[in-house]
Amino acid sequence: MSEKRWIYRPVPESAEELQAVENLIRELKVNPFMATLLVQRGVHTFDQARTYFRPELPHLHDPFLMQDMEKAVQRLQMAIVRNEKILVYGDYDVDGTTSVALFYGFLRTIYSNLDYYIPDRYKEGYGISTQGIEWAAENGFTLIVSLDCGIKSVDRVDEAWEKGIEFIICDHHRPGAELPRAAAVLDPKRSDCAYPYKELTGCGVGFKLLQAFCLFKGIPVERLFDYLDLLAISIASDIVPIVGENRVLAYYGLKKLNSSPGFGVQALIKIAGFSSSLDITNVVFGLGPRINAAGRIKHAKAAVQLLLAESEEAATDFAFEINEHNNSRRQYDTSITEQALAMIQGDEWLLNAKSTVLFNNTWHKGVIGIVASRCIEKYHRPTIILTESHNRAAGSARSVPGFDVYEAIEECSDLLEQFGGHTFAAGLTLKLENIKAFQQKFEEVVTRRIQDEQLIPMIEIDLQLDFDAIDQKFYNVLKQMSPFGPQNMAPVFSTSEVYMVGEPYIMKEKHLKMTVQQAGSYQRFTAIGFNMAHHALFLRRDQPFAICYQVEENNYNGNKSLQLYLKDIKATAGAEQ
The missing domain is CATH 3.90.1640.30 (inorganic pyrophosphatase (n-terminal core))
Known part of the structure; x- marks a missing residue:
């Protein structure tokens, strides 16, 4: 069913962490799952919880x-x-x-x-x-x-x-x-x-x-x-x-x-x-x-x-x-992404490589970073998209979790005019005649440095959760954990022994909607999986599966209900990794 890796964040194990969980359950009056979630994020005490849930401008540094x-x-x-x-x-x-x-x-x-x-x-x-x-x-x-x-x-x-x-x-x-x-x-x-x-x-x-x-x-x-x-x-x-x-x-x-x-x-x-x-x-x-x-x-x-x-x-x-510029950007983005993906699909060496380096002198320089990200969505590996600018090849690099693309580019610096950036994104320029040599050297560096599992898309999961723990109070506390972003991502949960209730519904030929229930629980939730219609082929009402998801609130015509936003589905036997 799934090719993605489910990676679980460590749960509290030490006596100190377990005590912190107990204290938070008592002092914040939250369920054990929420208390565990907070300890995972470094919130161990009532005072830390107050700072976390109620940030204040006086907390800014001098x-x-x-x-x-x-x-x-x-x-x-x-x-x-x-x-x-x-x-x-x-x-x-x-x-x-x-x-x-x-x-x-x-x-x-x-x-x-x-x-x-x-x-x-x-x-x-x-x-x-x-x-x-x-x-x-x-x-x-x-x-x-x-x-x-x-x-x-x-x-x-x-x-x-x-x-x-x-x-x-x-x-x-x-x-x-x-x-x-x-x-x-x-x-x-x-x-x-x-x-x-x-x-x-x-x-x-x-x-x-x-x-x-x-x-x-x-x-x-x-x-x-x-x-x-x-x-x-x-x-x-x-x-x-x-x-x-x-x-x-x-x-x-x-x-x-x-x-x-x-x-x-x-x-x-x-x-x-x-x-x-x-x-x-x-x-x-x-x-x-x-x-x-x-x-x-x-x-x-x-x-x-x-x-x-x-x-x-x-x-x-x-x-x-500006909106007109954005519409133009989208058109460039779509057409160049299609060309880039076609180049990979039409080249056996590129298909089997552990990196992607593509060049086309007509591509718009303004969207090559976006195109690199789009290519990673399809082929999960470090990617550099190059175009011609001022008689040089100018490129944008994007990476996959855990791989430092800046360091990999730095190792190829003898072939570059200049470069700069971060772990996951960088920019570079080089002479047009060096493109082929750079493509080969970058592939060698990536092959040597990257681990095989980094080439498989990953979903980081905070906790295994029981459906019975999900109620309006739980969601209200979840919401207060925002703003979400790197190092404080919106929590992702997994639940095993899940069954489909009724038949799945396919929306716009590509999205999946179904009702799910966990074995031993009376709770039923609507689950939505965007671009996950293909999973419907494998789902059977009498066969359990595992899901990973985020909890969201659906507000339809003034009626609020909790629903699950699916990230992935797996046969139960392969769900724990």
Whole structure:
């Protein structure tokens, strides 16, 4: 029935953990399954549970704990006192554009001699560009605050220095061996940075600088919290862990997003078709791609203009334009994905490889990262999609859980012009004549490094659950565990000895809907499996099977009921792995 691996998270075993489960059952008045779930997530005491379920803005760390923060605040203050022209410079993706909108949007409320700059994805590429520095010099800027980029731009920052321009760098990527010669370099991933939370987004680092500046100047920090909707969008879209400080920021950012977002975000929500309360998933799949589409199809400046819009009318115009870009992006995405999958299917070597590296000089550079992800959905292995840009091959890499694609690319660096990124996503450029050699070397590196099980799609399951434990109270507590995201994913459960009640129903020829009941339980639930119609061929009413799923609430015509959102189905004998 299933080719996916079911991986169970460790359950509490030590005497200390088991005692914590007992204490939570008693103090929180929850069932043993919920108490176990909390202990799995590091919540052992009543106080930790209160912090987890009720994040508070005072839980945010002191921004001055970040290396160079004092220098950054002093330099920003000096620029304002001297009436210097300040340029807010950000990357063209969601994190970069929300960073610029937040930083520029807040700073312009107290200072007017500033502007912002977003590099052109195709003409300038990622990070600080020579073109951007020349534009800053020509227009009399003497301070650049870079957001979500700059940590590796040693040469560019030197160029700026020679033109009389200083940098404050706000970044969250891994630094190189040498830090740029800037007035201040804010990056919690600096080896000498004692800041207690390392997983902020670029927008988050910019937010911390402004938080420090507010503290320094005696500006009520609540004025800065008005921009938390933008920070929540960056946290969701950059796929960073939603624990610690990010959890607090995302929690309050979503509140802002759902109650009183800025004009731009409001227009974006409307054009994306959302009517109910937004969560992280809605942001990732509904808002993020639209903001990204501006830079992928035309220029990301349009995204910043939208996010900074000061009237409903202006915001609606920008949102419409961005939505058109997103429609174009979808068309590119669909056609290029079809071509990429056809290339793999038509090549025996590619079919049997443990990696995918594809090149086509006509593919749109703006969607190759998305296409790489689509290929992984079909062929679960590290993937790099390349296209031609400025007489070079430019590529986006994506990976599978547990495999560090950045390190694999680094091992092929002798064939590359440049590269950068994270464990699961990276970008690279190389000479056109090196493509074949790179394809072969990358395959060799992946084959040597990857474990066979990493090539099989995995579902991580929190707990084996009895249907009798699922009731409205259980679901209400589950809901309060949000916002969900990396390191705090929505809980996934498995149940064995499940039987189908009645016949399965196939929706739109590809989705599965059925009623299920566990042996020994009176509870019955509707179970929905998207793109799982093929399982209906194997299901028999008299044969038990196992399911893994998430518990959700269905609200139909005002009638609320709990239902199971299926992730996978297995014959019972093979369910435990």
